[in-house]
Amino acid sequence: MSETLTQPDATTAPAGETEINNYTINFGPQHPAAHGVLRLVLELDGEIIERVDPHIGLLHRGTEKLCEYKTYLQALPYFDRLDYCSPLPMEHSFVLAIEKLMDLEIPLRGQYMRVLFAELSRISNHMLNLGSHVMDVGAMTPNLWLFEIREDCMNFFERATGARMHSNWFRPGGVRQDVPLKLLTDIADWLDTRLPRLFEDAISLVADNRIFKQRNVDIAFVSKEDALAWGFSGPMIRGAGIPWDIRKSQPYEVYDRMDFDVPIGTKGDCYDRFMVRVEEVRQSARIMKQCLNEMPEGPVATLDRKVFPPRRAEMKQSMEALIHHFKLFTEGFHVPAGEVYVATESPKGEFGVYLVSDGTNMPYRVKIRPTAFSHLQAMDFMSKGHMLADVTAILGAMDIVFGECDR
Amino acid sequence: MPSVAPLVPAREGLIDAVKAALGPAFLSAKDEVGEVSIDVARESAAEALTILRDRFDYQQLMEIAGVDYPERAERFEVVYHLLSVTKNHRLRVRVSTDEETPVPSVTGVYPVAGWLEREVFDMYGVLFAGNADLRRILTDYGFRGHPQRKDFPLTGYVELRYSEEQKRVVYEPVRLAQDFRTFDFLSPWEGAEYILPGDEKAKLPEAKGAPTPLSADEIKEADAARSPAAPPPPTPKTTEKKSDTGAGEPANTEAAKPSRARKAAPKTDAPKKPRSPRKPKGEA
Numbered sequence: 001m002s003e004t005l006t007q008p009d010a011t012t013a014p015a016g017e018t019e020i021n022n023y024t025i026n027f028g029p030q031h032p033a034a035h036g037v038l039r040l041v042l043e044l045d046g047e048i049i050e051r052v053d054p055h056i057g058l059l060h061r062g063t064e065k066l067c068e069y070k071t072y073l074q075a076l077p078y079f080d081r082l083d084y085c086s087p088l089p090m091e092h093s094f095v096l097a098i099e100k101l102m103d104l105e106i107p108l109r110g111q112y113m114r115v116l117f118a119e120l121s122r123i124s125n126h127m128l129n130l131g132s133h134v135m136d137v138g139a140m141t142p143n144l145w146l147f148e149i150r151e152d153c154m155n156f157f158e159r160a161t162g163a164r165m166h167s168n169w170f171r172p173g174g175v176r177q178d179v180p181l182k183l184l185t186d187i188a189d190w191l192d193t194r195l196p197r198l199f200e201d202a203i204s205l206v207a208d209n210r211i212f213k214q215r216n217v218d219i220a221f222v223s224k225e226d227a228l229a230w231g232f233s234g235p236m237i238r239g240a241g242i243p244w245d246i247r248k249s250q251p252y253e254v255y256d257r258m259d260f261d262v263p264i265g266t267k268g269d270c271y272d273r274f275m276v277r278v279e280e281v282r283q284s285a286r287i288m289k290q291c292l293n294e295m296p297e298g299p300v301a302t303l304d305r306k307v308f309p310p311r312r313a314e315m316k317q318s319m320e321a322l323i324h325h326f327k328l329f330t331e332g333f334h335v336p337a338g339e340v341y342v343a344t345e346s347p348k349g350e351f352g353v354y355l356v357s358d359g360t361n362m363p364y365r366v367k368i369r370p371t372a373f374s375h376l377q378a379m380d381f382m383s384k385g386h387m388l389a390d391v392t393a394i395l396g397a398m399d400i401v402f403g404e405c406d407r
Numbered sequence: 408m409p410s411v412a413p414l415v416p417a418r419e420g421l422i423d424a425v426k427a428a429l430g431p432a433f434l435s436a437k438d439e440v441g442e443v444s445i446d447v448a449r450e451s452a453a454e455a456l457t458i459l460r461d462r463f464d465y466q467q468l469m470e471i472a473g474v475d476y477p478e479r480a481e482r483f484e485v486v487y488h489l490l491s492v493t494k495n496h497r498l499r500v501r502v503s504t505d506e507e508t509p510v511p512s513v514t515g516v517y518p519v520a521g522w523l524e525r526e527v528f529d530m531y532g533v534l535f536a537g538n539a540d541l542r543r544i545l546t547d548y549g550f551r552g553h554p555q556r557k558d559f560p561l562t563g564y565v566e567l568r569y570s571e572e573q574k575r576v577v578y579e580p581v582r583l584a585q586d587f588r589t590f591d592f593l594s595p596w597e598g599a600e601y602i603l604p605g606d607e608k609a610k611l612p613e614a615k616g617a618p619t620p621l622s623a624d625e626i627k628e629a630d631a632a633r634s635p636a637a638p639p640p641p642t643p644k645t646t647e648k649k650s651d652t653g654a655g656e657p658a659n660t661e662a663a664k665p666s667r668a669r670k671a672a673p674k675t676d677a678p679k680k681p682r683s684p685r686k687p688k689g690e691a
Contacts, residue, residue, distance in 0.1 A: 057545035062561075065554060069561055069589065100412035100440055111411055228466040228492070231519035244492045250413040338439055341488050341499060342412050343469070354472045354488065367472035369488070377522040406545060 022050055029058050033136045033392040036402035040379070040391065047388050052380045056373075059406040067366040071332030072098055072172060075363065080166035082368065083404035086125035088157075089118050089346035090404070091170040094366075096252060097342040097355040098172040101335050104307060110174035110300040111253040116291040117160065117169070118344075119284040120187070123195070124153035125347035125399075126277045126284075133274060133396035134206050137215040145202040152190060159183050172333070173308035174301025188292050191285050203278055216271040220382040220394045223268060230381075231374035234349025235280065236398065239265040239273035246345040257294070258287045270397040277399075280347075307333050332361040346371060348399050372398070372405035415441060418496050421463075428462060429455050444486075444499035452502045453511040453537075456487065460516055465489035465498055468517035471524060473531040475557045481505045483533050487513070504533055512537035530555035562587055 027040035034040070037058035043051040063082065067075040079094050080087040092114065099106065106114075127150040131143035154164045160179045161167035169176045206212045222232070227240035237244050245262045247255045263279035265272025301308045309328045310321035337359035343352035352369030375398045383394050422436045425445060432451035437444055447455045459465045470488040481503040489498045504510050512535040513520045524535040525544040532553040535541060543550060552559055562581050570577040652658045 057543075057547070060545040062554060065559075065561060096410075096412045100410045103410050103440075106411050229518050231467055231469055231517070233469070242492065246413060249492075249495050250415050252413040253411045256414075339444070339499075340412075340440055340442060341470075341497065343497075344413060350469060352470060352488070354470065354486065356474055365472075365474045367470065367474075367486075369470040373522060373526075374519045377519060 049383045052383050059402040063407045071361050077168045083401045085128050085401050086121040086347045088121040093344045093351050093353040095170045097340050097353045100340050107299045109298045112291050112295040113175045119287045122284045122347040124150050126281050129399040136392040136396040142202040142205050178300045219270045219390050230378045235276045239276045240268040260287050270393050273397040370404045372400040446501050449502050453513050456513050456516045464493050465491045473527040477557050509534035509536035
């Protein structure tokens with residue numbers, strides 16, 4: 001933080017004629033608590049925040065424009081690069097939008113796989129967010145423990161998809177390939193033993209901690225009306241007390257078969273948002289256990305070869321498989337003309353894709369609805385009247401990642 | 408319904424009710440793939456959204472998307488995505504505009520529209536009347552142009568680098584190390600718009616056997632019209648005498664001899680020596 005040098009000196013001014021000038025400081029773009037490249041222009045009155053003007057776009061890469069020049073399959077990896085803390089849920093919305101326009105059917109095992117790994121992404125995302133939130137307000141140890149869990153999640157992703165982060169694993173029609181049985185049993189073991197032990201240990205350090213509560217309770221109230229008017233979603237709207245979860249109310253894939261609870265906050269402050277995420281981790285673990293129990297055998301992707309490529313081994317023998325592979329990876333499949341808006345419950349909130357297709361092999365328009373965009377806009381009214389040090393707590397409880405916000 | 412996308416339950420009679428409520432502002436509506444979108448007159452966008460929020464319970468504005476259709480008279484479409492958390496329904500409202508005509512801002516209806524409109528302005532140059540803070544939001548400070556327009560090149564116009572001499576970041580016109588490549592894999596049988604090099608020749612028959620849409624008679628006529636007079640056929644090659652071998656004089660004289668004489672010709676090469684029997688391996 002670089003402060004301007006012209007601070008008014010109240011002691012030298014004559015009594016009664018004290019002239020108070022607000023002064024402006026820059027928070028970021030390179031600040032460890034800004035969670036990326038965020039520049040906040042803060043207008044301060046002493047240490048009280050009068051106005052916040054977030055400047056975003058420092059990580060703008062033109063994803064939407066690039067997608068218009070790529071086939072649907074080639075556009076998919078860009079979605080991993082949006083919210084790089086939880087890449088699979090980003091792919092999820094895009095893949096579902098394509099499937100909705102094409103009216104594709106997904107085998108049941110593929111749906112279970114997607115839900116299983118979407119929930120694993122949610123856990124891994126919340127580990128990062130909860131950890132960095134507590135570190136922003138001064139606690140060091142929980143972050144290290146939570147990163148242990150995140151590392152486990154990364155290893156699971158690597159074993160399933162071959163990549164720790166940018167997996168490109170959800171494909172139109174299913175998932176890229178099946179996972180070994182050993183991985184599923186390992187995940188089940190991990191859910192039963194390691195995850196609860198590490199997670200509950202780490203949370204027990206902060207959940208009832210006096211300092212943590214002093215920094216978070218009653219900070220940045222958001223009423224239900226404000227949460228609706230400012231387009232909140234995900235843990236932010238649930239923290240404000242509105243039980244809205246797309247997995248429950250507009251279920252996709254096999255979420256309607258899952259038994260889970262939607263935690264909501266009672267006051268709508270930073271502490272509520274934190275605790276909503278903590279409970280979501282437990283619920284995600286519950287969903288994952290149900291997935292592992294109920295997962296049927298069978299293909300993980302559609303057998304429609306005009307959409308999903310054949311297995312590599314099949315290509316060595318079958319001319320038809322080779323032709324399908326060649327056509328899919330050069331021309332790609334065609335999506336019927338139309339427009340569709342598909343939103344899923346990503347770990348950070350409603351992540352939507354508005355897809356306009358003109359019937360060719362490339363999207364005409366892909367509009368990405370990031371979660372952080374509307375949350376960050378609310379930064380102004382949420383931090384008004386708070387102290388400068390509360391900015392990091394408010395930001396931490398928002399869970400913002402700039403790959404997604406700036407696109 | 409086979410697709411596994413988020414299931415939004417239908418709202419019965421929504422389109423009729425909205426049509427009655429909006430009056431002349433309502434232009435058209437459609438219900439495709441389970442999603443309702445309505446077109447609304449541009450001037451009354453804000454009033455229409457107010458009615459939708461207050462009387463149809465669409466409490467949240469989730470997204471404003473711009474779309475560019477350069478071939479239309481009003482080339483831009485501004486698409487509002489509304490969500491009702493009480494009725495559990497999504498609705499799409501579309502408004503069209505061009506480069507100059509502003510769209511009324513809906514910041515008074517949904518405060519979240521502030522940044523969403525800024526983004527549409529930044530990306531497409533659509534103006535919003537009544538938005539107090541219509542600055543650029545995602546592009547660089549001092550950026551020119553509106554990058555999401557279809558006529559804006561993918562590579563942009565300027566690039567920036569750190570200049571070691573000037574000790575600061577400098578902007579320069581884009582220089583591509585190789586030409587910008589677009590791969591259009593659309594099949595020519597499925598209505599690709601481009602003409603491949605050589606396609607223009609397909610109108611005329613080229614050679615016998617070349618694929619052509621013309622019929623055989625047309626080809627014959629065209630051939631007759633193009634070739635003025637057929638050259639006289641060359642004298643056919645005949646071999647009437649045995650001596651016409653065409654392989655030169657020695658062969659001719661040899662061929663002219665009676666076959667018996669040829670056979671009786673003395674053999675010049677020495678008689679073959681019988682091969683020595685092969686020694687079995689392993690013996691010295």
